[in-house]
Amino acid sequence: MSLVKVLSQRPIADQLFSITIESPSDLRKGYEPGQFLHFRITDSFDFTLRRPLSICKVDLKKRQITVVYRASGEGTRRLSRLLPGEQVDVIGPLGHGFPMHDEDQHAILIGGGIGVPPMVELGRQLRNRQMKITSVVGFASKRQAILLDELAEFGDVIVLSQDGSIGEEGLVTDALTEALCADASRFYACGPTPMLKAVKETMQIHNVPGYLSLEERMGCGIGICVGCVHPIERDQKVTNRKTCKEGPVFLAQEVVFS
Amino acid sequence: MSLVKVLSQRPIADQLFSITIESPSDLRKGYEPGQFLHFRITDSFDFTLRRPLSICKVDLKKRQITVVYRASGEGTRRLSRLLPGEQVDVIGPLGHGFPMHDEDQHAILIGGGIGVPPMVELGRQLRNRQMKITSVVGFASKRQAILLDELAEFGDVIVLSQDGSIGEEGLVTDALTEALCADASRFYACGPTPMLKAVKETMQIHNVPGYLSLEERMGCGIGICVGCVHPIERDQKVTNRKTCKEGPVFLAQEVVFS
Amino acid sequence: MSRLTHVDLRVPFLHKMLKNPVMPASGCFSFGEEMRQFYDLNLLGAIVVKATTLDERQGNPTPRIAETPAGMLNAIGLQNPGVQAVLAHELPRLKDFRTLPVIVNVAGTAIEDYVEVVKALNSSEVVSMLELNISCPNVKCGGIQFGTDPMMASEMVKAIKAVSHFPVIVKLSPNVTDIVSMALAVEEAGADAISLINTLIGMQIDLEKRRPLLANGIGGLSGPAVKPVAVRMVYEVSQKVHVPVIGIGGIRTGEDAIEFLMAGASAVQVGTANFTDPYACPTIIEQMEAWCKEHGVAKVEQLIGAAWRK
Amino acid sequence: MSRLTHVDLRVPFLHKMLKNPVMPASGCFSFGEEMRQFYDLNLLGAIVVKATTLDERQGNPTPRIAETPAGMLNAIGLQNPGVQAVLAHELPRLKDFRTLPVIVNVAGTAIEDYVEVVKALNSSEVVSMLELNISCPNVKCGGIQFGTDPMMASEMVKAIKAVSHFPVIVKLSPNVTDIVSMALAVEEAGADAISLINTLIGMQIDLEKRRPLLANGIGGLSGPAVKPVAVRMVYEVSQKVHVPVIGIGGIRTGEDAIEFLMAGASAVQVGTANFTDPYACPTIIEQMEAWCKEHGVAKVEQLIGAAWRK
Ligand SMILES: Cc1cc2nc3c(=O)[nH]c(=O)nc-3n(C[C@H](O)[C@H](O)[C@H](O)COP(=O)(O)OP(=O)(O)OC[C@H]3O[C@@H](n4cnc5c(N)ncnc54)[C@H](O)[C@@H]3O)c2cc1C
Ligand SMILES: Cc1cc2nc3c(=O)[nH]c(=O)nc-3n(C[C@H](O)[C@H](O)[C@H](O)COP(=O)(O)OP(=O)(O)OC[C@H]3O[C@@H](n4cnc5c(N)ncnc54)[C@H](O)[C@@H]3O)c2cc1C
Ligand SMILES: Cc1cc2nc3c(=O)[nH]c(=O)nc-3n(C[C@H](O)[C@H](O)[C@H](O)COP(=O)(O)O)c2cc1C
Numbered sequence A, B: 001m002s003l004v005k006v007l008s009q010r011p012i013a014d015q016l017f018s019i020t021i022e023s024p025s026d027l028r029k030g031y032e033p034g035q036f037l038h039f040r041i042t043d044s045f046d047f048t049l050r051r052p053l054s055i056c057k058v059d060l061k062k063r064q065i066t067v068v069y070r071a072s073g074e075g076t077r078r079l080s081r082l083l084p085g086e087q088v089d090v091i092g093p094l095g096h097g098f099p100m101h102d103e104d105q106h107a108i109l110i111g112g113g114i115g116v117p118p119m120v121e122l123g124r125q126l127r128n129r130q131m132k133i134t135s136v137v138g139f140a141s142k143r144q145a146i147l148l149d150e151l152a153e154f155g156d157v158i159v160l161s162q163d164g165s166i167g168e169e170g171l172v173t174d175a176l177t178e179a180l181c182a183d184a185s186r187f188y189a190c191g192p193t194p195m196l197k198a199v200k201e202t203m204q205i206h207n208v209p210g211y212l213s214l215e216e217r218m219g220c221g222i223g224i225c226v227g228c229v230h231p232i233e234r235d236q237k238v239t240n241r242k243t244c245k246e247g248p249v250f251l252a253q254e255v256v257f258s
Numbered sequence C, D: 001m002s003r004l005t006h007v008d009l010r011v012p013f014l015h016k017m018l019k020n021p022v023m024p025a026s027g028c029f030s031f032g033e034e035m036r037q038f039y040d041l042n043l044l045g046a047i048v049v050k051a052t053t054l055d056e057r058q059g060n061p062t063p064r065i066a067e068t069p070a071g072m073l074n075a076i077g078l079q080n081p082g083v084q085a086v087l088a089h090e091l092p093r094l095k096d097f098r099t100l101p102v103i104v105n106v107a108g109t110a111i112e113d114y115v116e117v118v119k120a121l122n123s124s125e126v127v128s129m130l131e132l133n134i135s136c137p138n139v140k141c142g143g144i145q146f147g148t149d150p151m152m153a154s155e156m157v158k159a160i161k162a163v164s165h166f167p168v169i170v171k172l173s174p175n176v177t178d179i180v181s182m183a184l185a186v187e188e189a190g191a192d193a194i195s196l197i198n199t200l201i202g203m204q205i206d207l208e209k210r211r212p213l214l215a216n217g218i219g220g221l222s223g224p225a226v227k228p229v230a231v232r233m234v235y236e237v238s239q240k241v242h243v244p245v246i247g248i249g250g251i252r253t254g255e256d257a258i259e260f261l262m263a264g265a266s267a268v269q270v271g272t273a274n275f276t277d278p279y280a281c282p283t284i285i286e287q288m289e290a291w292c293k294e295h296g297v298a299k300v301e302q303l304i305g306a307a308w309r310k
């Protein structure tokens, strides 16, 4: 068990919550944007598996981590009822996050729905490296839009929504124009699988290298169950690799979609 | 579902709690001391079965019921964490309680451990019928002793404990002397099975008729699963009868112990 | 998808139209008398009563019940008043529910017992179907044997079909290597429908007493814990047989019931959930309706077998 | 009972003395590398590594994992790097844990595959026992067959015993009509120990997609939900065979482990609980010790089979 204290929790949009907890490990030893925490919801028999949620913001000095998540199923709904002062069993940060390249000039951060949260910590770290940042974020509708102010601190934010209720009507790929990409040296994307697939294809056309953060159902989250794999191509060989341990972030060109 | 509100809950002895809830049904339609309520602990998968707890006190005007219980296992421990204002799913009052006889002069109430609570409501109702009441109650030790003040309102209370830390050292049957029984017209007993067996034998010798409230593991609590039976002898035939529906109270002479 | 305002919950089942696909599971409803205090039984799709044997049975000693993670164990041992008492006292009380098929669960030790019970039930005007319980793990001799050997199951079903005036549903045991063979055997022998699953065999140890908690030692495991096993068996069997399948095992919500329909069940039975909440059956029916409305499903019948591999 | 200050947790197992009866279950520990970050593996009674096949396998498509009431389904499909890679890269890293028996779980499709894997492992200085996985439900051809037919299981065990330099533990499938026959068959064929249970076969339907949630359709059910089935099988088998039995299925606490010992297990394996809590194994060991102290049990070995009907 590794119990940490809940410091605050509040709803930030329709069914979306922001929770801040004490960090489960010493972050000064290093952590990466794009890594995730693995939450044990309760010790009830209702939850055999932990829930992976990405790091959204880190306060190194206070040793606090904020995670933003959608209360979609039983587990996350239960999590959203945790109160400040209560304890929660969390392990992490786990996995490999987004690699950053000091030579980059301009990075495009692409987030879809609950894929947006990890872009905040990533944006902060890239900004610290003096990089130009453009965020392209898509939501189902205005009611689900999150973290726009946070991203605006790092640079332009292009917002899209499927129903046109906020920003332009459309998908993130609609905003990944040649004009935008011409200037970009790297992209980082997190979101639902169909979005990642479309982003990969689009950015291949525009010839921008980048990274995808994959979402697979996890058993252990620490590399022991081999439940969370995704086909990854390296040296012309496709192997199922553990997204929890070798990922969730992979080089876009390596990720095989069916 | 039949949700009622928790009005108060407090510890009253070592691992023993008193909880007062809104009554799940209209008590003016009638209820009996010795009946029980069937508590659904939570809607988690952890608790497939409800927990039966006896009515301890009723406030007819306020439509409130108090139950006193020991937090012994997972279910009752979880129950003890319910806070005033929270809701709990309760059905009942269920079963058949203690029959009262207006012609009786002197009743002996015999309770062992968590068998004591139903004696309180029974005592109150018998006292209202102007009956002389003697309570004989046994506990493992002083730390588990409960409801002595309540019983003292109805008459003499003889207390025993297994370790002698309160009252006399011994078992309830040690106090069921010929002198006490000579004057008694009826006894009522609730407690662990070995106690009930010993009480039945002792009172048979002293020739006092009475009732036993049996404790069997229950599935449904409402007579549909046939899980809670006890062998009962009627007209020279022994049949397994449902303690939740036909009991938990039976005529002592009918109860068959192995 | 547009939210519907009306959903047709009816499903056809053995030449009847059930109001909805939800019925109580045998042994978890007694003969209906107690449940009437909680809701109007006319809300149900059908009524299934407790296992009935030729003679009165006293069942096993107690404890008969234990709680397990997301489930329970029972070892009732077929306690029931015997078929004559059932005919005389229990079934007549169900006359008020004429619009519902009443299904009697039949159990016994030898084929002859079963046959006698069925002959006696033939005279009833209340009964409309039989459910043959060849799968109860809690009676020592016979019983379970029929449920685990395709040849014996087939023999049993043939003997019953030869005498029964009613359609015969055969209830299978999940404690077998090959559930599809069992199902094919009873279908071939004339079963009009198949219900599955009965309980898995399990045990709990009382750590303080250092012996099995149930007086009977082993018991039948039921409740949400077994649902994945039940769904799998319904999915496998329903694609192989031509008779309707009733899905049973761990159903607690409307979504659980829909899961079984998608797996291929034509109707479902709710057992253990009745103990957790006596209002379980009507609640499940409401939840099914709500789910269908939300998902634009106009007729619940359309969901049957929706998850089959095509 | 007086509270003890010291408890002897050791149990004898196949000519070794295990420090304590707790080992991880195969497939729920990988090859130990990841768990080293969480605790000192020397705390364990033994190490059991992931199923190893002759050639590298990529396993099934995803989703491979689903959560169920008090349990989970998995359909990994034996993904592993193949025996040569295991010998070259994985096993050497376990050299630091000399005091622990290292048990390699062996899987395959045909008898010949299994034999080849065992021959390759014979050369290892790290391995001390084999666990023959004839019960994995997640590979389509072969595999499970051996686990459900006593004759085929027997043939398999004989072939392995003929080549193996190590004691052979045979891991049985619970998806059979008669677990005792299976156990007797493999004992007769030369099994040095029996471990049970592997997963029950189950399924979950994704209601939104209206198809089985796991890409593979069916998967193996594990976790607390299956514990009663596992305890029952351990209880039945351990009284019939003369070789030691390892109890597996839903163990999450020290009390669960003790329940299996009382049922007749000589040691236990912990699977799914490692996912719920990576510290599960050392926590269970501590809890067993605490329970024994509280209950005046000086040697945990005394609990083995305590609940048998005498
Ligand atoms: C590396 C990673 C990072 C993530 N970061 C975030 C985040 O920052 N914010 C956020 O809102 N969500 C995030 N998710 C998705 C989040 O894990 C799921 O929404 C959550 O597990 C659903 O749990 P539940 O109890 O609400 O749903 P249930 O449907 O009750 O869950 C049942 C099971 O399915 C799994 N599951 C269900 N949906 C998903 C999904 N979309 N992805 C993975 N597993 C799923 C659950 O983990 C659980 O094991 C992330 C997923 C991954 C893999
Ligand atoms: C008619 C009746 C009235 C009762 N009244 C009271 C009361 O007023 N106060 C009180 O403290 N206790 C009372 N009990 C006992 C109480 O029901 C049990 O202590 C309680 O169910 C234990 O639940 P648990 O979750 O704490 O234990 P667990 O061990 O987690 O329970 C597991 C299962 O075993 C059953 N069980 C365990 N112990 C008992 C027991 N002693 N009797 C019946 N079932 C048991 C539980 O109901 C549950 O189904 C009564 C029992 C009955 C049958
Ligand atoms: C207490 C109890 C008694 C049962 N009695 C019978 C019975 O008499 N006949 C029968 O066919 N099945 C009987 N069953 C099995 C159920 O009908 C059902 O098949 C099983 O419990 C699985 O469904 P569930 O998980 O919804 O309970 C009984 C189950 C329980 C829990």
Ligand SMILES: Cc1cc2nc3c(=O)[nH]c(=O)nc-3n(C[C@H](O)[C@H](O)[C@H](O)COP(=O)(O)O)c2cc1C
Binding pocket: A219, A225, A227, D025, D026, D027, D028, D050, D051, D074, D076, D078, D105, D133, D136, D171, D197, D198, D199, D220, D221, D222, D223, D224, D226, D248, D249, D250, D251, D269, D270, D271, D272, D273
């Ligand atoms: C993700 C996962 C992978 C597994 N892989 C294997 C395996 O490779 N070989 C094997 O014999 N059993 C395997 N099993 C079965 C477990 O070893 C164990 O027998 C089963 O899960 C029951 O125990 P549990 O309830 O403690 O998990 C696996 C189980 C899970 C959950």
Ligand code: FES
Binding pocket: A217, A218, A219, A220, A221, A222, A223, A224, A225, A226, A227, A228, A229, A242, A243, A244, A245
């Ligand atoms: S989730 Fe278990 S290996 Fe990735």
Ligand code: FES
Binding pocket: B217, B218, B219, B220, B221, B222, B223, B224, B225, B226, B227, B228, B229, B242, B243, B244, B245
């Ligand atoms: S508890 Fe179900 S009949 Fe009594």
